Amino acid sequence: DLRDQAPRLLPARRIDNDAQALEAAHEVARLARPGAAARDRERQLPWTELEAFTRLGLGGIGIPRAYGGAQVSYVTLAEVFRVICAADPALGQIPQNQFGLLNVIDSVASEAQKRALFGGVLAGRRIGNAGPERNTRDTLELRARIWREGEGYRVSGEKFYSTGALFAHWVAVKALDEDGRAVMAFVERGVDGLRIVDDWSGFGQRTTASGTVLLDNAPVAADMLIHNGRLAQVPNIQGAVSQLIQAAIDAGIAASALEDCQAFLRERSRPWIDALEAGAERASDEPFAIAEIGRLQVELHAAEALLERAGRVLDEVSARPIDDESAARASIAVAEAKVLTTEISLAASEKLFELAGSRATLAEFNLDRHWRNARVHTLHDPVRWKVQAVGAYHLNGARPARHSWI
Numbered sequence: 001d002l003r004d005q006a007p008r009l010l011p012a013r014r015i016d017n018d019a020q021a022l023e024a025a026h027e028v029a030r031l032a033r034p035g036a037a038a039r040d041r042e043r044q045l046p047w048t049e050l051e052a053f054t055r056l057g058l059g060g061i062g063i064p065r066a067y068g069g070a071q072v073s074y075v076t077l078a079e080v081f082r083v084i085c086a087a088d089p090a091l092g093q094i095p096q097n098q099f100g101l102l103n104v105i106d107s108v109a110s111e112a113q114k115r116a117l118f119g120g121v122l123a124g125r126r127i128g129n130a131g132p133e134r135n136t137r138d139t140l141e142l143r144a145r146i147w148r149e150g151e152g153y154r155v156s157g158e159k160f161y162s163t164g165a166l167f168a169h170w171v172a173v174k175a176l177d178e179d180g181r182a183v184m185a186f187v188e189r190g191v192d193g194l195r196i197v198d199d200w201s202g203f204g205q206r207t208t209a210s211g212t213v214l215l216d217n218a219p220v221a222a223d224m225l226i227h228n229g230r231l232a233q234v235p236n237i238q239g240a241v242s243q244l245i246q247a248a249i250d251a252g253i254a255a256s257a258l259e260d261c262q263a264f265l266r267e268r269s270r271p272w273i274d275a276l277e278a279g280a281e282r283a284s285d286e287p288f289a290i291a292e293i294g295r296l297q298v299e300l301h302a303a304e305a306l307l308e309r310a311g312r313v314l315d316e317v318s319a320r321p322i323d324d325e326s327a328a329r330a331s332i333a334v335a336e337a338k339v340l341t342t343e344i345s346l347a348a349s350e351k352l353f354e355l356a357g358s359r360a361t362l363a364e365f366n367l368d369r370h371w372r373n374a375r376v377h378t379l380h381d382p383v384r385w386k387v388q389a390v391g392a393y394h395l396n397g398a399r400p401a402r403h404s405w406i
Contacts, residue, residue: 004196006169006189007047012124013057014068018076024056025080029087036088037366040373043206045198046091050126050167053084059095060122062102067118074241074318075311078248082307085252086259089373090207092249097129097164100242100404101172104184107236109226116223117186120170127186128168130159130213140403144175144215146185146225153220155185156193159213166196166209173215174228182229185220193218204369204376232402235327237317239404243334244310249377250341251307254300254348257370258293261352264367265289269357289355296348303340310337328399335386335400342383345374 015021032049039046053059062077063069072080077099085092098121105117121127132139144157155175165171170186171194177183187194197212231238262284269283280286313333317326349371353360360367392398 004189004194007126007167009169010051010055010124012054012059012122014122015057015061015070015072017070018072021058021061021070021072021076021080022083024058025083027056028053028058028091029083032084032091033087036091037369039088039207040090040369041363041366045166045207045209046088046094047167049088049091050094053091053095054124054126059098059124059126060118062099063118063121064106067114068122069118073311074244074314075308078244078307078311081245081248082252082255082304085249086255087252089249089253089256089377090205092252093205093208093210093377094164094167095126096242096245096249097172098127099245100238101127101129103238103241104228104231105226107238108228108230113223113226117170125169126164126167127170127172128162128165130162130165130171130187130215131174132159132161133157134160142174142176142182144173145177146173146175146183146220147178152222153185153225154193154217155187155215155220156217157215159215161210162196162213163208163210165213166198166211170224171196171213173213173220181227182232184226184228186224186226187215187218187220188224191219202376204372204374206372235322235324236402237314237322237327237330239402240310240314240327240330240334242404243331243338243381244307244314246377246380247307247310247334247338247341250338250345250374251300251303253370253374253377254303254341254345257345257349257352257374258296258300260367260370261296261348261356262293264352264356264360264365265293268359269355283357292351292355296344296351299340299344299347303337303344306337306340310334324399327402328393331400332390332393335389338381339383339386339390342378342386345378346371349374 061070061072065071146155173185193216195214198209200211265284271280271283275286310333317330389400
């Protein structure tokens with residue numbers, strides 16, 4: 001029997017503006033930071049921390065004001081995720097898909113569907129992802145099928161990389177309908193035929209529960225299906241919004257790794273013997289370590305600046321009707337940020353060990369989680385294609401592909 005239980009529904013506070021959203025993000029970060037290393041080591045899912053995220057109203061900050069949301073700027077949205085991910089990037093990744101889905105809903109859902117779905121999120125419901133599938137030709141191919149039955153629909157298929165689904169009240173399932181069109185069904189948790197398996201075994205982002213969703217004739221209410229395939233036919237920024245949050249997650253990982261590196265150098269590392277002879281009394285006095293930290297700080301600040309710039313471009317583009325050129329401009333701005341956030345998250349988490357020394361590798365500190373998280377999360381979309389897209393755009397005026405990864 002395929003059935004699982006819906007998580008408890010807690011009332012959510014309403015956030016009215018950007019300042020309140022940032023304040024709530026810092027509150028969640030303060031709650032999440034102390035236990036992040038232990039949760040990663042023991043693979044304890046961050047239920048308490050995620051429920052705080054929801055209870056404080058952060059789940060609805062991307063909902064348009066017309067439907068009761070705060071509609072914060074994209075600059076603020078990126079900063080919310082950066083702040084939380086500097087404390088625990090797995091926690092930050094869990095609601096990431098929800099924000100991409102909110103953008104899809106706003107773009108193609110009916111008014112009645114927007115009121116129902118946005119209203120549910122503002123009331124404390126979470127939306128999880130069930131889009132990608134294993135053993136397909138590429139990440140866009142769908143084998144899941146949905147068909148009309150009685151007053152509603154039924155859906156069957158198997159999904160993986162389903163980040164957020166285990167914690168969700170609605171699972172957004174991508175499937176092909178009877179006419180071969182791409183659609184998205186919002187499946188209610190707890191229905192017969194839906195089961196979520198916590199089998200994510202990646203060596204990084206261990207507590208995202210990004211595992212399997214099994215669907216066997218699972219019922220879908222008639223008003224809970226939207227034709228998301230329409231997005232591919234019109235200029236939009238759905239992919240850019242998703243990628244902005246991905247970049248913010250990596251920026252958070254980088255900031256945390258660099259902070260831990262500097263703390264270890266100041267408090268635990270011993271200076272190398274040649275540095276002692278040169279007059280350095282502490283590891284943090286070593287000139288080569290100082291220079292490397294300086295370089296990493298510059299690269300981190302550059303990545304954060306491009307992340308903020310990308311948010312501003314999205315704010316500008318979304319403020320008026322979107323056409324092919326403005327959509328491309330948004331995607332390229334985010335791609336540029338994604339290149340640097342990827343590079344600094346990997347560099348900072350790797351240099352941590354080179355600078356802090358052998359003691360930093362001890363399991364008791366669990367500092368390898370920074371590199372593991374960076375390495376796994378940055379594989380979501382290959383940055384080599386971001387660099388190519390940026391070059392093609394600036395050199396030849398070529399617009400990037402229109403999908404969720406650009």
